[in-house]
Amino acid sequence: MEQVEREIGEAAGKIWEALHVNGAMSRAKIAKATKLSAQLVNQGIGWLAREGQLTSEKMKGTETIRLKQQV
Numbered sequence: 001m002e003q004v005e006r007e008i009g010e011a012a013g014k015i016w017e018a019l020h021v022n023g024a025m026s027r028a029k030i031a032k033a034t035k036l037s038a039q040l041v042n043q044g045i046g047w048l049a050r051e052g053q054l055t056s057e058k059m060k061g062t063e064t065i066r067l068k069q070q071v
Contacts (some may be wrong), residue, residue, distance in 0.1 A: 007040065008040070008043045008044060008047055009047065011034070011036050011040040011041070011043060011044035011047075012043075012044040012045075012047035012048050014034040014036060014044070015030055015034060015036070015041065015044040015045060015048060016048060016053065016067065018030055018033040018034050019054075019065065019066060019067045020067060023066060024064040024065065024066035025064060025065060025066075026062050026063065026064055026065070027041055027042070027045070027063065027065070030045075030065065045065060052068070053067060053068055054066070054067060054068065055067075055068050
């Protein structure tokens with residue numbers, strides 16, 4: 001289980017960095033920017049959301065995710 005937690009934690013770090021540099025992004029753009037699988041993107045987003053670091057909004061049918069401090 002430790003390996004899984006480490007992978008998700010590393011994914012969360014890559015996602016945080018991508019959002020910090022690029023601002024709000026869709027899940028697809030996060031996956032492309034970080035080169036992570038869709039599954040790891042979702043798990044990493046869940047990790048960051050659980051820590052209260054993210055906010056999201058839906059515009060024109062697409063969910064965009066951003067870091068809370070960038071709102």
